[in-house]
Amino acid sequence: MQIVVDLTRCQGYAQCAFLAPEMFEMHGEEALLYHPAVPEGQxxxxRQAAAACPVQAILLGEEVSPGAR
Ligand code: SF4
Incomplete structure (x- = not known):
């Protein structure tokens, strides 16, 4: 699973960082850092973070890694 955050939409509400702190991190007031590759356990x-984002800036992709079916 992969994530892309549309940073032009992101308003820095930090809902995602609150719900999935290991994946999203606020850097200062508005800059969001995130990990594009989502490990199994996260x-x-x-998903919750994406659903909670007030501006739907978090896009999820079910990318299958090469070799996996
Ligand atoms: S919840 Fe959405 S708007 Fe808020 S920081 Fe995360 S991506 Fe940005």
Whole structure:
């Protein structure tokens, strides 16, 4: 699973950083840092974070890694 955050939409509400602190991190007031590749154990949190984002800036992709079916 992969994530892309549309940083032009992101308003720095930090809902995502609150719900999935290992994946999203606020850097200062508005800059969001995130990890694009979501490990297995973080999927549910990331889904919640994406659902909670007030501006739907978090896009989820079910990318399958090469070799996996
Ligand atoms: S919840 Fe959405 S708007 Fe808020 S910091 Fe995360 S991506 Fe940005």
């Amino acid at each position: 999927r549910e949190r990331v």
